[in-house]
């Protein structure tokens with residue numbers, strides 16, 4: 001079959017894989033190829049066991065795979081064939097040199113730009129899909145267009161706003177799609193080509209066009225605002241615990257104001273995920289570079305409150321359990337950074353588990369999707385750690401349960417049975433406020449939730 005254009009995506013991760021699967025499913029007129037340096041991952045994308053878990057992803061991949069969706073390790077050849085290249089490689093926080101711990105590490109990004117240049121004999125549209133610092137398009141243009149052969153590349157920004165766990169739904173029915181370009185004739189022409197792809201299924205009024213810098217900065221800002229809401233409600237949760245106010249009641253009362261809105265007001269043990277912390281620290285670093293220290297400090301406080309919330313959770317466990325957890329078994333319910341994903345990157349569970357192990361607790365982790373990743377995250381731990389698929393077995397003989405991921409399955413467990421199998425006094429620390437606390441208290445548990453007065457039998 002003749003395709004209208006060849007689309008290539010470099011990077012077959014959490015963003016590249018689902019995004020391209022949806023584009024391919026919705027646009028049979030385009031040939032979509034996804035490449036990665038990770039051969040195992042590409043092999044998995046071609047198999048029945050996809051490398052990531054996302055509700056609905058298997059079905060979408062099945063619609064398009066081997067029709068107009070292909071996964072490959074032939075990066076150079078795929079670049080040569082492509083008209084439009086989405087770059088969706090990882091952009092983690094830099095761990096070395098200047099900006100270590102804050103700035104974005106753009107080494108994968110730059111390598112990709114050079115590889116595109118080396119394998120191109122015609123101009124192409126390069127789409128920034130990864131989240132990158134504002135003004136990265138300029139660096140990209142310089143690398144791509146600094147070549148003697150005078151091939152011309154247009155760099156377009158199209159940040160991704162999907163959330164893990166709802167990636168397919170977010171891609172099929174996005175709040176908006178943002179596409180930024182240079183405001184030149186060629187820039188606008190390239191932008192329209194990307195608009196045309198999304199317009200196959202996204203209503204035109206939801207496709208926002210802007211200049212390239214606004215697009216790049218909007219992505220960092222959106223993540224910073226979302227994380228700020230979580231830190232705001234979490235900061236108030238600490239005050240609730242001192243004053244007998246209830247954080248869920250406060251969040252409801254505040255969120256019903258239509259100017260504020262009710263989303264992202266769920267108090268928790270802290271936000272995790274691969275992006276919030278990384279993107280805010282990146283924003284902080286950029287502000288510092290421009291001498292905007294007050295702005296940098298403002299946003300950095302969002303991350304600091306989050307770290308404090310995680311450490312507060314561990315301190316509360318310790319204080320409630322008579323200031324010692326040494327030798328006590330604690331069952332961790334949920335290790336993923338949120339429900340409906342197996343992803344554990346920056347999960348608060350990593351911090352909490354390590355904190356409990358430092359206090360010499362015996363920690364058993366259970367999670368329906370994230371146990372493999374949990375094992376990798378904690379592979380350096382030699383003692384005091386176990387993994388168990390069955391939450392009932394994880395809780396057996398334990399002194400406490402800590403709920404760290406809001407999986408639905410934890411709401412419906414037989415807590416009477418669990419209580420009978422635990423050491424007394426039995427404790428539950430609900431780091432997601434998903435359980436029926438009054439009922440648990442009536443069963444006999446001592447219940448500690450985020451932003452609520454403890455329910456104690458002593």
Ligand code: NAD
Nearest residue numbers: 011012013014015036037038088089090091108130131160
């Ligand atoms: P990821 O680590 O899951 O995937 C990135 C992939 O790029 C990896 O498979 C890696 O092997 C591959 N890669 C790296 N260098 C390469 C190269 N030179 N050639 C080919 N492949 C290469 O990361 P992700 O979660 O998909 O995130 C990608 C980008 O999207 C990041 O900038 C992130 O901030 C952003 N983002 C992520 C999410 C999310 O929910 N995970 C949402 C929106 C935006």
Ligand code: UGA
Nearest residue numbers: 160161162163164230264265266268271272273275337338
């Ligand atoms: C987030 C954004 O929501 C996406 O729009 C963005 O594309 C993505 O980051 C990214 O750039 O990577 P994601 O990290 O997948 O998506 O998940 P969220 O639903 O935003 O949750 C992030 C963290 O905040 C989770 O740990 C979650 O449990 C926590 N959270 C969220 C709360 O504690 N309370 C809330 O009310 C909402």
